[in-house]
Every structure is written in structure tokens, then in C-alpha cells.
Amino acid sequence: MLKDTSFVQRFLFEELDIRGAVVQLNDAWRAMIQDRHYAAPVRTVLGEMAAITAIMTGNLKQPGRLTFQLQGHGPLNLLVVDCTETLNIRGYAKGDAVPEVAPLPAMVGDGRLLLTYEVNDQLQPYQSYVPIEGDTMAAVFEHYLALSEQQPATLLLACNGDAAAGLFLQKLPDADEKDADGWARITQLAATARPDELLTLDTETLLTRLFHEEHVRLFDARPVTHHWPMDPEKVESMLLSLGRGEVEAIIAEHGVVEIHDDLSNHTYRYDADDVAALFAGHVPPTRH
Template sequence: MDDISAATTRAPDDRVLPYTVPALDIRGRVVRLGASLDDILGRHHYPEPVARVLAEAAALTVMLGSTLKGEGRFQLQTKSDGAIPMLVVDFNAPDSYRAMARYDAERLAQAMEAGTLSTGELLGSGHLAMTVDQGSETTRYQGIVALEGQSLEEAGHQYFRQSEQIPTRIRLGVGSVLSGGGLAWRAGGLIAQFMPTSPDRLRAADLSPGDAPEGHAILAAAADDNDGISDDAWAETRSLLGTIEHHELLDPTLDSERLLYRLFHERGAHVFEPLAVRDACRCSRERVMGMLKGFSQDDRQAMVADDGTLGVTCEFCSRRYDFSAAEVEAELSAQD
């Protein structure tokens, strides 16, 4: 663990930086996504509003999924009635993620013409699910948040109020910057969670001790500006996070350490070993074959092209897998 000083000069991308501010009883993470995110969005050629919303979801997912210990998967998925009816972002512990979106081109064009392009407006009404799956030896967990036109930041706040019951603030920023003569996508995010340990603060926050507090009054006070917590440290944290400018989460010359120093230098922030993250898909020829097994033989036959091949393109990485119809049926028969 290192103390943060004002002397930091590097600004590395595609990493997550854990931190704590002991004087305020908070812990959190800062994420910066650069080339990995630009590669994902570049493969799909999404319209700008779709790319922006998916980039927000990617930053949020990487920030939350990187807390997994060991192997496992954290997935964020939305299903809604807006111009972007589905987002899926997977974080595969310890260090890789992938992302995809589906959008309605006609409805998106209407939204662009009307100027209704906020994240909440593009997603519409539906739900957001966050799923933690750490293998067969652990219980799969899923938290669901209703989407009602709110931002992904607020949806994240609701997730922690309802599922984790930990006072949480999230800030997200997405945009593009000049890089190598062209524009490149970037995203940044910061999360802070109030984790009091002193008896006085535990009483003030109505929290139970430990890393995962249970059963406090935060649910009943969701609309309160301070999350229903009468603690000066949490009020100060929220106030400080409210000063973060959008560009500070994206600026390639402002690294995560310096951002934390700007926020918490009077209180003393400490950082831990950063985690480098990368863009990587989980698809494979074997997984695609397993997916095809889920279709009936008649459905598989309907997928066969005029040249006798059956092609499947991964929605995440755009990689195409081509099979002959005879090969598929022979392999699936051998698996039975």
C-alpha cells in the first residue's frame, strides 16, 4: 500500500486502482479504460450514442467485477424497451472483459433527431441485472434494478442500496480524445463506499460491523441526500465526489493517483497494487458448437447457407466461425 503524493506523473490506461481513505472510512476503486475499450467499440462500428452508453456500462462493470477474488465472472446486462434494448458486459476474473450492445436503428434515429440521447432515455424502461458467478462450488448471485429512465450511475447506487446495502457513490465519464491523429474512445469511473469501523460511526450509520454490512436503514432512506446516514465523513465524501469534473475521468494526462490526490489530499488516501485489464472474448469453436446443440436439427438446417456452410458470428468480438452442415451434425451426434 502506498501513500499518494502530488508527484505522480504517469497516466496508464486499462487498469483498476483500489484505494482507501481511512480518515473517512471509505474504500473504492478508480478505473481507466483506453485502448481495450476503443478496440471493442471499433470492431462493432456502433453509432456514437450506442458506443457512449456501452462504454459507460463497460467502465461500471470492470470497476465492480474487478473486486472478485480468484476466478469467476461478473456480468452486467440490461433488457429494456428503449432504442438500446440490450447491453451485455462480462468481466472474467482476474483481468479480462468483453462488451456488446443491440440497438434499434430506426428508434435511435428518432432519438437523435429529437435530442433525447441521455443514457436513461436511450435505455428506456426495463431492468438491469448484475450477476456474480464464481463457479460450481459457490452460489450464483444476481441483483436486479428497475430501469426507469435513470443514469447508469444511479442504477449502480440502487444496486448497492438494494443488494449489498452499502452506502455507495459512483461517478462515470465517457468520451473520445485525439490519439495518433484520430479519435479514440476512453472511459473512466470512480466508486467510493462507506465502510465504518469505529463504534461511533457504526451507530451513526446504523451499520453492522464487517466488510459486508447487513440490514441497516439505507433502504428506507434511499431518497435522502445523505443516504439516510447522519455521519460527517460520508457527507464529506459525497461532497468531494460531487466536485469531480467529467473530463477528469478521461484526461490521459491525469492519472488515477493524481485524481485521488486532488480529492483526498487533506485526508490522506492510500492506494494498493493496480490491476491491469484487457479486452478478451470467451468464445471458441467448442463453445459455438455447444450453442448449436441447443437448436433443433430443423433450426440448424435453416441456418445453412446456399454453399452448404453454417456460419456463426460472435456478438462480442465479431469473430466468425464457419462449419459444414455435415460436420455440425456429425460432431453433435458424437457428443450425444
């Protein structure tokens, strides 16, 4: 039976100074890939990236919007996942002739990972680029976190057509002082988690199974959603900004103006009558 909810749930090994989080994307993941028809390896890496993005957004010190773009020169040339401070997530993949079975480097080729962090009260977003290093999505983000936060992190990820999930662990500055062997012990235990456990077990059961001799403080789970309804006003504003002449030229050439929102997976179509009605109700600004 498929799970209906998606969540991120943080936890802390207080005696070890190690933090972590569990993510399960169920209904949100299925909604995100509905009608996308991705090949299995593309679906897997997109789901893993979605799981990581949800975890990292849930860990932000200042509320904001987090967007990751993985850009490369292989058959899979773009992965984008965007998540708001309320954990409303969306994303997509773009590429041609991606092999049915392929490791991440073969799919992406050389490239880079871009983070964009938009804090609500700041005008300019923070952006950070790093090369794509690693054979898996988990390794790519472990490398990214090591560079950006200067603290070791471990990620275990799983994804299929019904769900995407992950377990995140990060060593905090005082971990070695509290227990010199704590980080090695926790990461070794975490490595025993099976993909089906990540995808199906609730957080408490998963952590108890992996770390039954450790004291874990569990925080409340936060729901993750995929709710991105169509926004015709935004699209029509863009068309108006292009000007009537340019839009009518597109109509003359193609018979219709078609705009696809890749992130939210919506298609907007305007024929000649729609365009005439749009511009009939628009009063151009006065020029001085």
C-alpha cells in the same frame, strides 16, 4: 496521445472508513467497440457500464465472473457487459434507431438490471434483478448498490471513443463513527472531478487533486484486458449438437450457416463443404 493500458485501482480512506476505486479503460475499451459503429449515446452508456462492471469485479470478495444485463423496452433494448476474475472484459449493445442525443430513460425505457455472479466453486450462479431507477448510468448503479449492499455509494463516470473511466466511492459501516461529516465531505469533493480528469489522470494525481487534505491508502493497480479470440471448437460443438439434418436444412435455405458471437464480436461462417467436413469427422454417440 492515447493511453495504451487499462486498469482498476482500489483505495481506502482509512481514517474515514470509506473505500473507493478508479478505473480507466483505454486499449481494452477501444478493442471492445472496434467495428461496432455505435451511435455516440449508445457508446457512452456502454462504456460507463463497462467501467462500473470492471470496478465491481475488482471488488468481489470471492473470485468469479460478473455479468450485467440492462434490459428495456426502448430503442436501446439491451446492454451486456461481462468480466472475469482476471478482469478480462467484453460487452455489447443492441437496439434500433437510437437517437443521436438522448438521456438514458429515453433510450432504455422501462426495464430492469440483472446481475449474474458466477463463483468458481459453486454450481449455481447468483442472480439479482432490480428495476432501472435513475436518469444516468451512475444513478442506476448507485440505486442498485444501495439495494444490494445496504451502503451508500457514489459513482462518477466518463466515456468517449477512446476511453471509459470512473471514480467509485462507498461508505462503510463505521464511517459515521470515525467522522460524522466524512462521507458528505468526500462526496462533495469527488463531485468536482471533470470528465477529462477521470479519463486522463493517473490515480495518484486524480486523488491528490480531489482529496489533497485526506490520507488515502492506495493499492496496486490491476490490469484490465479485452482478449476474446475466436473459439471455433465451441461453435462446431453447438452445430454438432443440432444434428446434421437441421444444419444441412439451414444450408439449403440460406446457402451458409452464419453465427455471430455478440459479446466477443466474432462471426463464424460455414458453407456446405465446411458442414460436410464437420460431420464427416464426427462419430454419433451409440444409442442403447
